[in-house]
Amino acid sequence: MSSFRRAFLYVTRKRTKNIILLFIIFIVATLALSAIALRSAVETAQLNVRQALGGYFAVSPNTEDSSKWETPLNADGTSGERRFIGEMPSTALAESISSQIDGLSGFSLSSSYRARICKDLNDKEDLSLVPCGNGYVDARMQSDIYQSSVEANDYYISFGLQTCTNSSLDYNFVGKALSLIEGRHIDASETGVAIISEELAERNGLTIGDTIYLRDLDSSLKTSGKTEVEYAPVSIVGLFELHGTYENEFSCDGIENMIFTTQNTLKSYSVDSPNDSDSYENLYFYAEDPVELESMAETLSTFPQFGRDGDFTVSINNRSILLVEGPLTNINQLITILILLVLIVGVIILWLVLSSQIKSRIHETGIFLSIGIGKANILLQYIIEITVITLIACTIAVFSSNIISKTAGNLLLQDTIASVTEEQDVLSPAISQSLDDSEEQNTQNSNNTASTSLLTEISVSIQASDVLLLFIAVLLLAWLAVFIASISLFRLKPREILSKMS
Numbered sequence: 001m002s003s004f005r006r007a008f009l010y011v012t013r014k015r016t017k018n019i020i021l022l023f024i025i026f027i028v029a030t031l032a033l034s035a036i037a038l039r040s041a042v043e044t045a046q047l048n049v050r051q052a053l054g055g056y057f058a059v060s061p062n063t064e065d066s067s068k069w070e071t072p073l074n075a076d077g078t079s080g081e082r083r084f085i086g087e088m089p090s091t092a093l094a095e096s097i098s099s100q101i102d103g104l105s106g107f108s109l110s111s112s113y114r115a116r117i118c119k120d121l122n123d124k125e126d127l128s129l130v131p132c133g134n135g136y137v138d139a140r141m142q143s144d145i146y147q148s149s150v151e152a153n154d155y156y157i158s159f160g161l162q163t164c165t166n167s168s169l170d171y172n173f174v175g176k177a178l179s180l181i182e183g184r185h186i187d188a189s190e191t192g193v194a195i196i197s198e199e200l201a202e203r204n205g206l207t208i209g210d211t212i213y214l215r216d217l218d219s220s221l222k223t224s225g226k227t228e229v230e231y232a233p234v235s236i237v238g239l240f241e242l243h244g245t246y247e248n249e250f251s252c253d254g255i256e257n258m259i260f261t262t263q264n265t266l267k268s269y270s271v272d273s274p275n276d277s278d279s280y281e282n283l284y285f286y287a288e289d290p291v292e293l294e295s296m297a298e299t300l301s302t303f304p305q306f307g308r309d310g311d312f313t314v315s316i317n318n319r320s321i322l323l324v325e326g327p328l329t330n331i332n333q334l335i336t337i338l339i340l341l342v343l344i345v346g347v348i349i350l351w352l353v354l355s356s357q358i359k360s361r362i363h364e365t366g367i368f369l370s371i372g373i374g375k376a377n378i379l380l381q382y383i384i385e386i387t388v389i390t391l392i393a394c395t396i397a398v399f400s401s402n403i404i405s406k407t408a409g410n411l412l413l414q415d416t417i418a419s420v421t422e423e424q425d426v427l428s429p430a431i432s433q434s435l436d437d438s439e440e441q442n443t444q445n446s447n448n449t450a451s452t453s454l455l456t457e458i459s460v461s462i463q464a465s466d467v468l469l470l471f472i473a474v475l476l477l478a479w480l481a482v483f484i485a486s487i488s489l490f491r492l493k494p495r496e497i498l499s500k501m502s
Contacts, residue, residue, distance in 0.1 A: 003377055007384035017357055021386075022393045024353060028346030029397035029474050032339055034404045036466045039335040046329070047289060055290040055318040056171055057297040059093070059283040061086050062313050081223070087311035088274070089283035091165065091188075097285070097303075101296050105288045108169035109188075109280035113161040113272055115214045115259065116154060119204065121231060126157055127212065130199045132254035134247065154218045156250055160258040161214075163280070164188075167195055167238070167260050171284050176243060177255070183208045183238030191264040195238035197256045210236050214261075216270050224271040232269035234261060293318045343477060350481035358382065358485050379486055386478045394471050 011018055061084065062068060068086030071079050094107045117127045164170045168185040172178045186193045194212065201207060213231040221229065240260075248254045263280070267273040287293050297316045305311045358365075368378050 003381040004384060007381045007388065010381070011385055011388055018385075018389055021353060021357070022389050024349055025346075025390050025393035025474065025478065026397050026400075028342060028349070029394045029470060030401045030404065031342045032346070032473070033397055033401035033466060033470045035335055035339045035342060036470070037401065037463075039332060039339070040463065040466070042332050042335060046291075046332070055293050055316075056174070056284045056286050057293050057300070057314055057316040057318075059089050059097070059285070059300070059312050059314055060281070061088050062309075062311055064313070065309065068311075087305075088276075088279040088281070089312065090276070090278045090280065092278070093305075093312075094283055094285075097300065100303075101285075101299060103288050103292050103296065105286045106169050107283060107285045108164055108166055108171065108174075109283050110162055110164040110170060111263070111274075111281040113163065113266060113270065114155065114158045114217055114220075115161045115270070116158050116217055117212050117214055117259070118231075119206065119210070119212050121213060124213075124231075127159070127200070127204045129157065129159070129251040130197065130203055130254065130256040131251055132248055132256050133251040134249050156252050158217050158252055160253065160255075161266070162258055162260050163263045163266050164260060165263075165280070169284075169286070170260065172255070173240075174284075174286055178240045178242055180238055181241045183236070186237060186260065186262060188262055188264070190262050191268060192232065192234050193237045193261065193265065194234045195240055195260040196236055197258065198239045198241050199256045201236070201239055206236060208236055208239065212236065214259075214265070214269060216272065220270075220272055226271055230269045232265060234265060290318060343473065346474075347477050347481055350478060351484050354386070354481050354485040355488070358482075359488075379483070382482050382486060383479055386482050387475060390475055390478045391471070394467075394474055397470070398467055 063084060063086070065086065068084060069082055070085050071082045073079060089109055091109065094109060098104050098107060118124050119127060162170070162172075164186075165188040166185065167173065167187070168180075173180065173185075180195070181198060183195070186195060196206070196212075206212065211233050214234055215229050215231050216226075221227065238260075242255055246255075251257060263273070263277045267277050285296070287296060293316055297314050300306060300314050303310075306314055365378060369375070
């Protein structure tokens with residue numbers, strides 16, 4: 001009789017013993033597969049957290065190099081205003097970098113300007129700023145300017161103008177400081193379009209489709225020697241809302257009063273527009289997995305156009321990501337330890353159970369040996385038996401572990417996300433203080449408003465690769481347990497085995 005036939009008969013006839021063995025393997029497999037699925041969910045949670053918090057590395061012109069500045073002479077022979085003449089970030093530079101660094105998810109270019117805005121060319125009355133400055137001083141500055149002559153510095157009644165290549169990839173929107181609530185985003189190919197804040201629209205009675213008119217500041221016109229004011233019609237195509245709060249000394253610096261538009265729009269009227277419409281102040285890159293930002297920035301810093309004497313510098317903003325990386329990584333390590341413990345304990349239990357069962361089969365083994373069946377053949381029978389039981393147990397475990405892992409995963413991740421978010425809220429002000437003024441505004445908002453909806457949308461499922469790994473691991477462990485349990489029996493000679501038979 002073949003080993004397969006003997007194994008089949010034993011499995012079908014010794015039902016009680018084999019059911020106990022199947023139950024033990026089922027428990028071990030369920031716990032192991034649940035832990036594997038949970039670890040995968042934690043890894044997804046880490047990625048979701050990093051993506052929700054955002055982060056980027058920025059490319060800026062190398063303004064620290066004194067050779068890239070010049071001071072022109074005015075017509076009267078006096079020194080003019082010192083200006084930067086170095087290379088500026090462009091779309092061509094962005095595309096070149098993107099082609100050389102893997103893992104980037106996108107880029108955006110942007111520049112900051114100032115503009116005065118009205119909604120009626122008949123009275124040319126400036127739009128009213130959303131009050132977000134520090135009280136009396138801010139209001140008094142605006143009042144004094146409105147009552148002064150054209151010679152006054154009209155900065156404090158102007159609006160921040162952000163030109164961008166694609167507003168959906170602007171760091172304010174990617175970092176969740178802002179979100180588009182109505183209308184659409186804009187891109188560099190358009191002219192005469194703008195996105196404004198919902199608060200600014202409500203304060204001035206504006207809505208999607210309305211036209212506003214942009215013009216230069218009087219101070220800019222005076223510096224350029226131009227006397228005639230030129231107005232550029234701009235259609236409002238989108239409204240954004242601001243998440244979180246932060247302080248501004250003056251309302252004109254508030255993000256509530258920021259206007260998103262394009263370089264083409266700026267060029268149509270402004271004396272401050274660059275000669276090259278593809279010239280920007282900053283270039284922002286985003287990664288598919290923001291944890292890679294640091295290594296990407298390090299790679300970029302080795303490029304020829306970067307460095308101390310290069311045309312550009314690179315900086316990274318990933319402080320929020322570093323805050324939450326530790327807690328989730330610790331959980332991942334704990335789950336890995338849990339998987340190892342489950343497998344180790346499973347092997348020990350299987351070894352004890354199989355040792356007991358194999359020792360109880362001394363009579364059967366003695367008969368097989370006495371009729372000439374070799375020890376290897378008998379061991380093969382035991383392996384076939386445990387293989388059949390293991391395959392059945394693991395198959396059932398796939399379904400049970402799917403339910404358990406989803407339940408445990410949701411509970412664990414909810415608690416983790418809550419604690420991480422609380423920790424981040426406490427530490428984010430300290431981070432913001434270390435940033436420069438241009439990044440501080442964005443960081444404070446994005447830290448306060450990292451979208452937790454992404455963090456809870458985590459699918460805890462059993463992958464085919466996990467199932468295959470489970471089957472292989474449990475089978476190997478089961479075979480190892482059978483081999484170890486059989487050593488003491490097969491070390492006996494047939495006569496010794498027969499003498500132990502009852």
